Amino acid sequence: xxxxxxxxHDNEEIKASTNNVVTAATNLEGDIHVLxxxxxxxxxxxxxxxxxxxxxxxxxxSPEYEHCLAENIADLIVAISADYSHILSPATTNGKNYMPRxxxxxDVAQISDITAIESSDTFERPIYAGNCIATVQNSDTKxxxxxxxxxxxxxxxxxxxxxxxxxxxxNLGISEFIKEEIAESDRPELTSADVIISGGRGMQNGDNFKxxxxxxxxxxxxxGASRAAVDSGFVPNDYQVGQTxxxxxxxxxIAVGIxxxxxxxxxxxxxxVIVAINKDEDAPIFQVADYGLVADLFTAVPELDAKx
Amino acid sequence: MKILVxxxxxxxxxxxxxxxxxxxxxxxxxxxxxxNPFCEIAVEEAVRLKEGxxxxxxxxxxxxxxxxxxxxxxxxxxxxxxxxLVETDIEVEPLAIAKLLKGVVEKESxxxxxxGKQAIDGDNNQTSQMLAAxxxxxxxxxxxxxxxxxxxxxxxxxVDGGLQTISVNLPCIVSTDLxxxxxxxxxxxxxxxxxxxxxxxxxxxxxxVDIEPRNKTLKVSPPPVREAGIIVETVxxxxxxxxxxxxxxT
Numbered sequence: 109x110x111x112x113x114x115x116x117h118d119n120e121e122i123k124a125s126t127n128n129v130v131t132a133a134t135n136l137e138g139d140i141h142v143l144x145x146x147x148x149x150x151x152x153x154x155x156x157x158x159x160x161x162x163x164x165x166x167x168x169x170s171p172e173y174e175h176c177l178a179e180n181i182a183d184l185i186v187a188i189s190a191d192y193s194h195i196l197s198p199a200t201t202n203g204k205n206y207m208p209r210x211x212x213x214x215d216v217a218q219i220s221d222i223t224a225i226e227s228s229d230t231f232e233r234p235i236y237a238g239n240c241i242a243t244v245q246n247s248d249t250k251x252x253x254x255x256x257x258x259x260x261x262x263x264x265x266x267x268x269x270x271x272x273x274x275x276x277x278x279n280l281g282i283s284e285f286i287k288e289e290i291a292e293s294d295r296p297e298l299t300s301a302d303v304i305i306s307g308g309r310g311m312q313n314g315d316n317f318k319x320x321x322x323x324x325x326x327x328x329x330x331x332g333a334s335r336a337a338v339d340s341g342f343v344p345n346d347y348q349v350g351q352t353x354x355x356x357x358x359x360x361x362i363a364v365g366i367x368x369x370x371x372x373x374x375x376x377x378x379x380x381v382i383v384a385i386n387k388d389e390d391a392p393i394f395q396v397a398d399y400g401l402v403a404d405l406f407t408a409v410p411e412l413d414a415k416x
Numbered sequence: 417m418k419i420l421v422x423x424x425x426x427x428x429x430x431x432x433x434x435x436x437x438x439x440x441x442x443x444x445x446x447x448x449x450x451x452n453p454f455c456e457i458a459v460e461e462a463v464r465l466k467e468g469x470x471x472x473x474x475x476x477x478x479x480x481x482x483x484x485x486x487x488x489x490x491x492x493x494x495x496x497x498x499x500x501l502v503e504t505d506i507e508v509e510p511l512a513i514a515k516l517l518k519g520v521v522e523k524e525s526x527x528x529x530x531x532g533k534q535a536i537d538g539d540n541n542q543t544s545q546m547l548a549a550x551x552x553x554x555x556x557x558x559x560x561x562x563x564x565x566x567x568x569x570x571x572x573x574x575v576d577g578g579l580q581t582i583s584v585n586l587p588c589i590v591s592t593d594l595x596x597x598x599x600x601x602x603x604x605x606x607x608x609x610x611x612x613x614x615x616x617x618x619x620x621x622x623x624x625v626d627i628e629p630r631n632k633t634l635k636v637s638p639p640p641v642r643e644a645g646i647i648v649e650t651v652x653x654x655x656x657x658x659x660x661x662x663x664x665x666t
Contacts, residue, residue, distance in 0.1 A: 201575040205557050208545035217511050217630035220540045236433040243634040282554040282585045290577040346578050360664040381662045398645035401654050411651040
């Protein structure tokens with residue numbers, strides 16, 4: 109039996125989260141196939157074929173897959189599922205959307221957000237916002253799994269997989285894409301950035317995030333935020349790092365004016381190096397920070413900016 | 417329009433949960449239980465649709481032990497009209513819950529099902545999508561805005577890069593994200609009134625679906641502990657440490 113990885117992409121490019129899932133799949137036995145379902149997605153297809161460790165790329169290039177509507181993608185995955193022992197996707201908002209639908213159609217449980225693979229049927233996953241790690245053994249014949257991408261390194265891009273075009277059309281016609289408001293940015297994406305600088309309630313307002321931008325430019329960093337900053341309307345929700353936002357694990361995470369609520373820590377505590385800048389020396393963020401600086405962020409951040 | 421709101425009884429979000437000492441499970445002795453926060457948002461959204469004249473009846477439903485009646489009463493106090501407990505003492509997984517809810521959907525024929533995107537205990541984020549699959553309905557997950565327009569629902573979804581708006585045919589399944597609304601508090605008179613509202617109990621076995629668990633929890637362990645590092649005195653110290661000790665900037 110082979111392993112099917114569902115690619116995360118925007119039709120033009122493969123997202124790094126796909127490479128993380130391919131690495132996870134190498135812990136299982138069997139050839140790794142990658143499904144690229146999209147519309148005018150030859151760019152994504154070519155990149156998928158280069159991911160190291162991938163034996164075959166399956167391409168479903170058709171208008172009904174353009175916006176990754178769960179109903180259509182799930183039907184497509186189910187239609188080609190027979191040969192696979194494991195079906196994996198990244199635990200992105202897309203993967204979280206269509207994968208449980210796939211599971212239910214196949215009448216199997218889903219194992220969500222795995223962080224380690226112990227064997228072909230046993231996996232580790234965080235529960236209770238990461239306060240506990242459960243080791244679960246699944247008894248279904250087919251495993252449907254979403255993968256926490258920060259738990260696995262990204263596979264390299266020096267492969268050359270066979271590419272197969274699928275003639276699969278699945279359009280349930282019960283849902284329709286209307287529009288998308290995706291933030292345009294020259295910065296790296298939060299979930300794949302090497303460096304992240306995040307602001308919290310201490311930033312006081314959205315304008316003050318500008319002082320983080322200058323530091324981010326120098327470090328090639330992505331900008332994140334705590335839920336408090338998002339709830340206060342300082343920045344949009346797609347900046348949010350935490351249990352209910354994005355899970356990140358960069359090499360360097362700089363938390364500015366963030367107290368360190370459990371729900372924020374759940375999203376960033378696997379970062380390699382954590383820096384906290386906060387004027388409250390009792391803030392819980394200092395308990396996880398490698399380097400803490402007790403200072404007013406409005407003097408410390410510009411000073412940091414000047415010294416980089 | 418009839419709205420079905422499935423909810424879940426979970427450990428209160430303020431409780432810091434720990435594994436049992438023998439790692440056989442999560443230590444839930446004497447912890448405070450509450451309605452799952454995302455489910456509270458689902459109830460609130462249904463109540464607003466009723467207040468706005470779109471919905472006519474709101475039915476709260478849960479799957480669980482008889483103790484879950486407490487959370488159904490909370491939903492009734494927040495504005496649901498009646499409640500259903502699908503009673504079972506088995507620790508049901510999302511797939512089993514979705515199968516049982518499908519049974520309730522068949523009995524009640526709601527036009528809209530609104531539920532939380534994820535329960536804060538298992539963090540699975542599966543039930544709404546699975547219910548959509550089993551009923552054959554469209555799904556609109558992670559909703560931050562919901563509008564009913566004739567036979568369709570227009571839903572804005574929180575996605576990784578920003579927002580996506582989709583239109584789905586009714587009946588449909590909507591799962592709530594945090595910013596959909598800010599739930600109200602139940603007033604004392606409403607809490608009293610909720611005690612008089614109908615709450616039906618049906619046995620899970622009566623729905624005739626397979627709810628045996630597919631996953632076995634082998635152990636529950638604490639996450640790796642991250643040790644606190646050092647406090648640096650100045651920005652210069654910080655830059656020096658990052659360059660020369662951690663070597664994460666150049």
